[in-house]
Amino acid sequence: MPFTSRTAHLKPEGAYQVLARANQLEAAGKDIIHLEIGQPDYATFANVSEAGIDAIRSGKTRYTSPAGMPPLREAIAEDAGRRRGIKVLPEEVIVSPGGKPNLFFPTLALVEPGDEVIYPDPGFPTYEAMIRVAGGVPVAVPLLETNQFSFALEEFDRLVNEHTRLIILNSPSNPTGGVMPPTDLEHIAAQAERFDCWLMSDEIYTRLVYDGRIAPSIAALPGMQARTIIVDGFSKTYSMTGWRLGFGIMPQTLAERVELLLTHSLGSTAHFTQFAGLEAIQGPQEAVQQMVREYQHHRDVIVDGLNVIPGFTCQRPQGAFYAFPNITGTGLESSALANLILDQAGVALLPGSAFGAYGEGYLRLSYANSIENIEAGLNRIRKAIESL
Numbered sequence: 298m299p300f301t302s303r304t305a306h307l308k309p310e311g312a313y314q315v316l317a318r319a320n321q322l323e324a325a326g327k328d329i330i331h332l333e334i335g336q337p338d339y340a341t342f343a344n345v346s347e348a349g350i351d352a353i354r355s356g357k358t359r360y361t362s363p364a365g366m367p368p369l370r371e372a373i374a375e376d377a378g379r380r381r382g383i384k385v386l387p388e389e390v391i392v393s394p395g396g397k398p399n400l401f402f403p404t405l406a407l408v409e410p411g412d413e414v415i416y417p418d419p420g421f422p423t424y425e426a427m428i429r430v431a432g433g434v435p436v437a438v439p440l441l442e443t444n445q446f447s448f449a450l451e452e453f454d455r456l457v458n459e460h461t462r463l464i465i466l467n468s469p470s471n472p473t474g475g476v477m478p479p480t481d482l483e484h485i486a487a488q489a490e491r492f493d494c495w496l497m498s499d500e501i502y503t504r505l506v507y508d509g510r511i512a513p514s515i516a517a518l519p520g521m522q523a524r525t526i527i528v529d530g531f532s533k534t535y536s537m538t539g540w541r542l543g544f545g546i547m548p549q550t551l552a553e554r555v556e557l558l559l560t561h562s563l564g565s566t567a568h569f570t571q572f573a574g575l576e577a578i579q580g581p582q583e584a585v586q587q588m589v590r591e592y593q594h595h596r597d598v599i600v601d602g603l604n605v606i607p608g609f610t611c612q613r614p615q616g617a618f619y620a621f622p623n624i625t626g627t628g629l630e631s632s633a634l635a636n637l638i639l640d641q642a643g644v645a646l647l648p649g650s651a652f653g654a655y656g657e658g659y660l661r662l663s664y665a666n667s668i669e670n671i672e673a674g675l676n677r678i679r680k681a682i683e684s685l
């Protein structure tokens with residue numbers, strides 16, 4: 298049966314494919330270390346889980362307003378605005394089950410068939426998928442290692458034009474861990490203004506930054522908030538991937554369109570999950586700070602360990618929880634190397650090519666895992682490579 302052109306291009310996310318293969322090997326008795334999936338190995342913080350459980354016990358199990366319950370929209374507006382140095386109104390906040398609907402629905406609301414959409418490559422695979430579902434033309438801008446994986450600005454300048462409707466940014470980045478510097482954001486903002494484009498700033502990793510840095514938001518630059526959708530959520534910051542809670546911040550007229558798309562598709566975000574989210578924001582933040590300190594240590598261990606593997610070189614990423622080593626020195630393609638490491642070393646990780654053509658020559662390893670697993674994984678990879 299033929300499927301529509303809107304959906305015929307869709308492919309599974311690489312991380313889930315590798316996870317399925319790794320699970321098969323595990324079921325067959327093989328010991329696998331999982332460094333493929335982008336989710337924290339921390340349990341959801343206890344105060345947050347308790348708030349969710351209390352909410353279920355007290356009957357917070359009903360539909361809510363599609364855009365989210367007012368106290369949560371207010372809390373997000375205050376917290377997310379303060380952290381970025383911008384003023385956000387509750388009406389500009391759309392709560393959703395995870396951040397993903399706030400990537401997808403604004404794209405559907407803004408992109409007409411044939412409109413061009415600029416997105417980062419290597420980048421989160423959902424970007425290309427949602428651009429194509431909207432009928433847009435995906436235009437990949439490379440993230441270059443030589444530029445600490447920020448946008449290649451000359452290439453960007455060549456590609457942005459009057460047909461560009463939307464520019465997608467992701468800082469800190471999945472899969473590279475790169476953080477875009479203010480000067481690059483200023484350059485992109487000037488082009489967005491010149492060609493009158495929307496900006497979508499995926500800031501889901503914004504709290505996971507190291508060495509005392511911050512990841513600036515393009516929305517905080519003069520005039521940019523009026524053309525920017527900020528996408529953020531609770532999955533990574535509060536270790537809540539399975540609760541499904543995220544949000545978008547956007548001009549109110551766009552928020553109203555996105556609310557209608559939510560109304561007619563997902564309906565609303567789970568009621569009790571929103572209470573857990575309220576506690577996550579309003580409760581103590583020490584657990585987040587502690588987690589970030591630990592991730593920074595994990596980052597240092599994994600980067601140092603990768604840099605002594607023959608054929609690997611790895612920059613020290615500034616954010617998120619991924620290492621993205623250059624593996625061109627091994628002479629192998631990234632998918633062949635990822636398969637070899639899974640089969641021979643029992644370590645599941647992702648080929649850079651799962652994130653776009655410019656990801657070839659790299660692997661992605663998640664270090665949101667225990668130090669023991671990271672060290673054991675590094676040892677196994679080194680031995681497998683040394684025995685080639």
Ligand code: PLP
Nearest residue numbers: 395396397421471501530532543
């Ligand atoms: N954006 C990026 C770059 C991600 O890596 C992810 C998750 O892996 C998301 C958005 C969506 O996360 P969620 O839907 O769990 O909020």
